Amino acid sequence: MNAIATSSLSKSFAGLEAVRDVTLEVGEGEVFGLIGPNGAGKTTLIRLLCGLYTPTAGHGTVLGWDIAREQAHIRERVGYMSQSNGLYADLSVDENIRLYADLYGVRDPDWIARVRHWLALQDVGRQVVADLPTGVRQRAALAAVLAHRPRLMVLDEPTSGVDLVAREAMWDLLGEIARGGVTVVVTTHVMAEARRCDRLALIAEGRLVATGAPAELIRRSGVVIAVVDASPWDEAFVRVQSLWPAATLFGTRTHIPVARGEVVEPRVREVLAHVAVRSVTWREPSMEDAFIALVSAAR
Amino acid sequence: MGTPLAIETHRLVKSFAGRVALDDVTLGVATGELCGVVGADGAGKTTLLRCVAGLYRPDRGEVVPGRRGRARVGVSPQGFHLYADLTVDENLVFFGAVHGLGRSTLHERAEELLHFAALEGHRGRLAGDLSGGMQQKLTLICSVLHRPPILLLDEPTTGVDPVSRREFWHLLDALHRGGTTILLASAYVDEVERCDHVLFLHQGRLLVDGTLDELVPEGATLDGVLRRRMTIAGPVARGSA
Incomplete structure (x- = not known):
């Protein structure tokens, strides 16, 4: 089954078409990369998929729900991490995770324990986010996004500002999360990292220019x-x-x-x-x- | 290799509150070279650049240019360092004044650099409203207004999209061809692959120093070479200055 399927999806703001006629499918358990120049429409597309915007034309489903009519269901099952990571800097790692789980009304200690283990956060749970190195902070942000057991994770430039060693670890993690059954949609500007995705969609000026596995896009160029x-x-x-x-x-x-x-x-x-x-x-x-x-x- | 050195450090040590940021670093960058220094967060890249720029006084060791050669250096620091609420033109005027440029010289160079960076069409826009790629180009031209023979760039393309990044590199290529010595800190290995000379800092120590041809054997990648060196070096005990 597809985690995401859109058909001729468009979104305009005051006559300006930010997303034009986008048709794409993302399979369950894929690490799917969205790439494109600044202003290409990646963030608008992400927000459509998260049920935060209503499309101007076309339609789509996310986890089987209609993105125009069933946005509340989608938001319940999607974890979205914006570029500013969304953590409360003056709370500890554990407090942040609990806060996010509570916001969604989800209490599942076994799941939280599994997430903490996945992200190797067992030893830093009580540390205040502001005191953590960037790599650990990004892992904590991922944990907060995963706290309510989403089936789809949408990450907007999760490796921006993260150093090269932590970045590598982050991509390993995303692969592991996807193998654990959570579909991952991720944007990045770093093409050496985009290669780590199972498939990529290249977007320019709101349109889908190409989709395919990284090696396939290289060949098709x-x-x-x-x-x-x-x-x-x-x-x-x-x-x-x-x-x-x-x-x-x-x-x-x-x-x-x-x-x-x-x-x-x-x-x-x-x-x-x-x-x-x-x-x-x-x-x-x-x-x-x-x-x-x-x-x-x-x- | 008879080219004189533009940047030199000899057994450079710099600590902050007992934490060693640079540990016995000796290096030389030849005049006119484009030298890339790569390393993780906290590896010492920014500290190295600041010592070279004369902004930090080292605990031990020597640095050229350092404090005495400050005027010969242009610095483009990491992150956003423009005045967001000033226009492109006003930022250039401000940085020109900082470097003590006279009005006509400043005007002439600003025109030339705006053209160079293809920012002429944006001169009336607030710096805070520019795209990330344009902000980086503006930061770059502000740092070369006084025509420094040495340019230090700290992670100039972080967060910039691939098209803007390539445009930025066209500008660096042009400065490089014009003879400017450039020391560029980057978190991206594929970026330092564009440099004549590669330095790799790991936990304050200089692990790799050489040209791509010297460092990367046929069929290998720079990324692979750096990883291997990091594994051999192993973890370094921190905090013992």
């Missing part, structure tokens, strides 16, 4: 990266950029995103006729390269 090693590197970069404006520098090497199968090397060598070209090699695009290619193709 149709780009490949030509890596030019030349000396002097700065001159080489400027010359290459005059032909390929999307070229970027990685150290002293120029990376050129080009269409897969495009014959590039003779043109590179021609534009760099007065520069010593040591090598032109190829590498697979990163998730970020794919993101940029797909977004610019959609514009």
Whole structure:
């Protein structure tokens, strides 16, 4: 069964279409990533799915309930973590978890114990949130979101401001939570992390540009990266950029995103006729390269 | 490697209330280099940048530029450091005045930098109303108004979307090509992969120092290399200054 299914979903604010004609499905127990530039409509879409907005057109169901007519049921079973994490900084971890469980009228000590164990919070339960390192604070925020036993968790940039070690642990956790039967929808700006999702939806200007597993989106972007090693590197970069404006520098090497199968090397060598070209090699695009290619193709 | 060093630290130690933030750090960044320092929260990245900028006095060891070379350094601190209730133009005027720029010089450079960062169309907007990507670009141009030969950037792209992040990097590439020495702290490994020189701080210690070519063997990734070094280093006893 699908945790989420939408069909031609749209939402406008004062004539401005923030979400346009979005049709997507998210399976139960998936870690599903929403990616897109700022202002693409990700937060609006999330709020529609959480039953916080009513759609202007189209329809959808979340956990089997209609997002326009059965919002109260949805809100009961969905845990939403906004970018500001929603914890009370002057309360302890345990007090926060209890508060969230109480707000939903749910008292299930076995579940709370399981959540605390999942998130490795047993030893910090009495500590005040404000005193915790960012990584632990984010785990506590996840626990608060899970406190009322939601079947769907919606997380808006949960790893923003979290350091690289804690971030990695956070993604491991999200996988574990999903395997435990809670569907996870998550937004992120960090493409190296988006790769950790089972599937992704790329949204730009309110529209769904592409959905699929990360590797599939990379393949569908149709780009490949030509890596030019030349000396002097700065001159080489400027010359290459005059032909390929999307070229970027990685150290002293120029990376050129080009269409897969495009014959590039003779043109590179021609534009760099007065520069010593040591090598032109190829590498697979990163998730970020794919993101940029797909977004610019959609514009 | 005959290039002179623009940034140097020698056996740098800095503690706060008995907690060691930087533990015997010796490094050198060549003039014109783009150097990325990566590490977890609390690894010492910000402390290192502040010592280099002369904002902190080290407990032990030496730093160049440090306090004496302060005027040669541009600093773009972590987070939002603009005046949210001033416009783009007014922020530039304010930071220009801080750096002691005369009116005509300031005007000329502000125009040039607004064009450089493609912010001309937004000059009348309040800094607080700009998107995250634009705020970062504005912070960057405010920090280079006085044309510092050395630029220190503390996690400039945190929370910025991938398209804006790439735009920001186009600006850094241009400054780098113009000869500015850049020391960039980042929480993202894929970001320091764009640098000439990579430093990895872990619990105040410098674990990795080298170029990508030196550090990453064929078929390996920088991420893998850093993880391995972290495992070898193991946990460090804290609090014993």
